[in-house]
Amino acid sequence: MSKIIKVGMADLKVVKYPDALTTLGLGSCIGICLYDPVTKVTGLAHIMLPSSKAIRKNSNEAKFADTGTVKLIKEMKKLGADPKRMVCKIAGGAQMFAFSSGNDTMKIGARNAIAVKEIMKSLSIPLKANETGGNFGRTIEFYSEDGRLLIKTIGHGEKVL
């Protein structure tokens, strides 16, 4: 029996085939999905902020793109995954509220997406799918069977990446 395991905000989980992972209602946060196609080890981190640096309270590694990615890979390795084979898919990073004046905290979704892309580049993990931006929420389901990512929205359709 395969299970679908829920990942909360500022949280990360790792599963093996046949289980799947989901995170509900991603807004400006980003779901980082990593997959090793050989071992079918699958990981999902729901990060909130781009960097743990310059934040005083940074003990929760899953909250940040930098420390979250490191921890996610570490947990996947424990289940036998090899980072050299990993591929990445990301979703989220929306700007839920629009304001004309530029303000950094309002553009956090875009900053999160940039940070995750840079981290993947530095780790040489290919970014296979990038479903970020816009001004709407996303629920995602990530399947260990083949690494497919299902994205559901309210009013912006459904797609599989």
Place this chain on the structure above:
Amino acid sequence: MGDYFDDINSMVIDVLKEIGNIGAGNAATALAKMVNTKVDMTVPKVKILEFSEVPEMIGGEEMQVAGIFFKLSGDLNGSIMFVLDLDSAYSIIDLLMPREVKELDEFTMSALKEIGNILSGSYVSSLASLTNLKINISVPSLAVDMAGAVLSVPAIQFGLMGDKVLIIENEFLEIEASKSTKGYFFLIPDEDSYDILLSSLGVSL
């Protein structure tokens, strides 16, 4: 200083409750004037929750909600957000302009923004007069989407400071129709503004 809300003491909670109470009282009065009917409210509940508990409180991450968001500037910087589920949103819109069709068109959206504006405006002006701080409130921005997505915005802003979120829950009661509407205020001062707010209220962590 560590996580603000780990260290928060009962006196701070009492002060925040009082602000919530006065602010919501004025908001209820403003709402009653606007819709020309008697609107009452219950004593607000001030809650400090983990990130993960916040969407649960409103009905789950995928529950559709309306969030009306404002930026605060002046002596106090930060933001304020008023959130209500769609049923509550429709019943509050019904007070303002009764309609057959329950749909989010341009009229409904601007009515929601206006309601948020009045409620948050009176909340902020109570806060300003209580603290003697000059606080300006921006134009409203509205998002209608999954609770998780809408709430990610205040969660991220609180996330810069710690792992917990401060919420003020208000229940508005329309006396004649005996209908109740639950709304949630998120007051999110920037990190530096938090100390300004608390010290102007004469409390410290």
